[in-house]
Amino acid sequence: MDRARLTKLRAGKHTEYGSGRARSRPLRLAAALLAVAALAAAKAWIPGADAAVGNLVEKNLSGGADYRAALAALGEAVSGEGDLAEVWSALDGAEEASADRAALPASGGGDFALGLPEPGDTVTVDELNESIEPGYEELLLPFPEDEASDVPSDTPSTVSYEHLVLDFEHVLPVEGTVTCGFGFRIHPLTGKRSFHYGVDIGAPLGTDIASFAAGTVELVGYSDVYGNYLFIRHADGILTFYGHCSKVTAVEGQLVNPGDVVAKVGSTGWSTGPHLHFEVRSGDKILEPTQYLDLG
Amino acid sequence: MISADGALRLGRLELRPGFIVIAVLGCLFAPGLLFMEFLAAAALHEAAHAAVSALCGGRVERVTIGALGMEMRCESWRLSYRAELAVLAAGPMMNAAAGAVCAFAARALASEPLYVFAGVNILLAAFNLLPARGLDGGGMLRVLSLMAFDREVAALRVIHFLTAVSLAALGLWAAAHGGFNAAMLWIALWMLGGGRGE
Numbered sequence: 001m002d003r004a005r006l007t008k009l010r011a012g013k014h015t016e017y018g019s020g021r022a023r024s025r026p027l028r029l030a031a032a033l034l035a036v037a038a039l040a041a042a043k044a045w046i047p048g049a050d051a052a053v054g055n056l057v058e059k060n061l062s063g064g065a066d067y068r069a070a071l072a073a074l075g076e077a078v079s080g081e082g083d084l085a086e087v088w089s090a091l092d093g094a095e096e097a098s099a100d101r102a103a104l105p106a107s108g109g110g111d112f113a114l115g116l117p118e119p120g121d122t123v124t125v126d127e128l129n130e131s132i133e134p135g136y137e138e139l140l141l142p143f144p145e146d147e148a149s150d151v152p153s154d155t156p157s158t159v160s161y162e163h164l165v166l167d168f169e170h171v172l173p174v175e176g177t178v179t180c181g182f183g184f185r186i187h188p189l190t191g192k193r194s195f196h197y198g199v200d201i202g203a204p205l206g207t208d209i210a211s212f213a214a215g216t217v218e219l220v221g222y223s224d225v226y227g228n229y230l231f232i233r234h235a236d237g238i239l240t241f242y243g244h245c246s247k248v249t250a251v252e253g254q255l256v257n258p259g260d261v262v263a264k265v266g267s268t269g270w271s272t273g274p275h276l277h278f279e280v281r282s283g284d285k286i287l288e289p290t291q292y293l294d295l296g
Numbered sequence: 297m298i299s300a301d302g303a304l305r306l307g308r309l310e311l312r313p314g315f316i317v318i319a320v321l322g323c324l325f326a327p328g329l330l331f332m333e334f335l336a337a338a339a340l341h342e343a344a345h346a347a348v349s350a351l352c353g354g355r356v357e358r359v360t361i362g363a364l365g366m367e368m369r370c371e372s373w374r375l376s377y378r379a380e381l382a383v384l385a386a387g388p389m390m391n392a393a394a395g396a397v398c399a400f401a402a403r404a405l406a407s408e409p410l411y412v413f414a415g416v417n418i419l420l421a422a423f424n425l426l427p428a429r430g431l432d433g434g435g436m437l438r439v440l441s442l443m444a445f446d447r448e449v450a451a452l453r454v455i456h457f458l459t460a461v462s463l464a465a466l467g468l469w470a471a472a473h474g475g476f477n478a479a480m481l482w483i484a485l486w487m488l489g490g491g492r493g494e
Contacts, residue, residue: 071416073411075402
């Protein structure tokens with residue numbers, strides 16, 4: 001037996017390989033199982049526990065950084081589609097990304113996640129509706145499939161450019177640059193015309209998102225498409241939608257006033273940079289949101 | 297079955313209490329933390345270690361999943377130093393390969409989830425190649441040291457310490473610029489206090 005091998009044997013007969021390392025001390029299991037039971041019970045029976053615990057966990061573990069966007073940017077860089085600066089942008093508030101986005105035209109350039117379609121753009125009805133949690137079926141979008149994806153020239157029937165007079169105070173949810181407007185645009189990936197159902201307002205990561213008007217937080221959730229999102233129900237059947245938030249600070253059932261902070265700007269879901277995707281709905285119609293916003 | 301140190305044991309698989317809590321928090325409350333993506337990438341990593349170990353005549357005794365990742369315990373005395381290097385390198389190489397494949401597939405399919413999984417794999421590969429004790433990079437340095445000097449040279453401890461301190465500094469810097477980031481500081485503290493027992 002050679003000397004090196006003998007040395008190794010003296011050093012120990014086992015080697016550990018790992019993707020990280022796991023260690024523990026005795027008697028932690030009971031505490032862990034109790035914690036798990038408490039968490040499951042909170043999710044099942046305490047309204048708003050989802051958002052409250054989720055925000056607490058993500059805030060303290062991530063420091064507000066958008067890891068999903070950063071990791072997607074890393075994958076994009078490896079594929080040759082992007083560069084590593086985008087990773088840094090996602091982790092560091094993405095001010096550079098915001099600047100890049102501000103240079104984009106209001107339509108046609110838009111906000112595309114790593115070459116993917118913008119939410120509400122070529123996403124199918126089913127994908128959109130997957131964002132809605134059970135019990136809130138009245139929020140489901142009634143678009144026929146052909147209208148939701150790739151309409152060559154007609155405006156989808158569920159879109160309304162009618163200007164409703166909102167008989168209540170309303171404010172701009174977030175100050176920023178409009179990076180993609182409401183309406184048809186040329187999808188940069190497919191080259192086809194398709195419809196964008198909201199307005200995208202670019203702003204630095206973590207910027208406060210205010211409630212458009214007084215109302216009740218109807219639904220808080222997460223989807224792969226819209227990331228962290230919430231719906232707020234206002235007077236006269238008006239419903240507003242806020243997508244791609246880094247975190248939602250409001251909880252379901254909460255009463256809010258115009259300008260109350262309900263979420264933070266993020267880049268969760270299909271998005272390359274921090275922005276708010278904002279929609280205004282009335283009944284089964286989606287309205288042109290910019291006519292209700294003072295965008296300067 | 298419960299092990300003496302408080303882990304749930306299912307055959308050769310052990311689930312640490314920290315993992316159980318993190319799993320529930322991640323799956324039920326914080327999908328943005330990408331828990332399932334990291335778990336899948338870690339499983340690929342360990343599978344590569346196990347496959348190369350088996351090819352070289354080693355035997356997997358136990359796979360443990362904890363709050364900071366997975367670890368696999370092998371009977372290393374069956375392995376030559378070269379084989380042990382191959383086993384150590386297999387995990388990060390598997391993640392790097394999976395990352396590259398997923399990145400190009402994501403580009404072809406325009407799939408954001410695939411881009412994210414590619415990023416997770418690349419990050420895991422890079423992290424595990426850090427020259428710290430307890431990670432594959434540190435393990436490879438240890439084996440190289442044994443091969444060259446028949447002992448673990450003191451420089452390995454210095455390298456390990458500097459790596460952990462650098463990570464802690466990065467965590468503090470991130471906290472100062474973007475908000476408290478417990479994950480990075482947690483990993484740095486684990487590295488500063490861990491790595492013993494190999």
